[in-house]
Amino acid sequence: MAMTMTGEVQLAASRETVWAKLNDVEVLKACIPGCEELNMTGENEMQAVATQKIGPVKARFKGKVQLTDLDPPNGYKISGEGDGGIAGFAKGGATVALTDKDGGTLLTYNVEAQIGGKLAQLGQRLINGAAKKVADDFFQRFAAAVAAG
Template identity: 75%
Template sequence: MAMTMNGEVQLPASREAVWARLNDPEVLKACIPGCEELTRTEANEFQAVARMKIGPVSARFKGKITLSDLDPPNGYRISGEGEGGVAGFAKGEATVVLIDQDGGTLLKYDVEAQTGGKLAQLGQRLIGGTAKKLADEFFANFAKAVQG
């Protein structure tokens, strides 16, 4: 099942500060809901483990995150894919753009994601609602990390 999502969040920090935090594994690990591990394996690649519950399906996803099309401090493309055992798989990518605005930084994102296995059987509304909730939670956590 495929889906798209986009949004923006105003952050009270410079583009350079936001960029630095978007590339810090410790900050990302603390902001990603359910993230148990996030380890840099190469300059622009990470291994990740996250525990997620989507409706009645709970799974521990193991996967890879890759940063590409880097344009510091303006944005990048972040891609990820994870396997959740019998729950299925999830993969996707997001384009992140940083723009100076109102004395801070406007972060815009466009996401394309796919799920398969039991996850895909849950239905578009449940998957979409959960994905939006997770994105909102990530950006709320990230906004706090940027302020701190």
């Protein structure tokens, strides 16, 4: 099951500040819903453990998160691949772009995700809603983190 989603969020901080936060593991960890662990394992590569619930399927994903196409302070691509055990898998990525707007920064994102196994079998009707909720939660928290300086 593939899904795509786009969105934008206006942040009250400079592009450089937003960029720094986007590259701060601790900030990302705090903002990713259900994130239990996020550790740097190499340059621009992290190991993550996160619990996600899609419809009736709740799974704890373990996987790699990679940052690619880095273009400081304008954007990057963050992509991940998670293995949810018997629940299936999820993989996907988001292209994040930063532009100056209204004295702050406009963050636009373009998500492409794919799920498989039991997640797709039982959760496919709910995947769009679930993904939107994850993105909303993330950016709400991220906006708060940016505002907190």
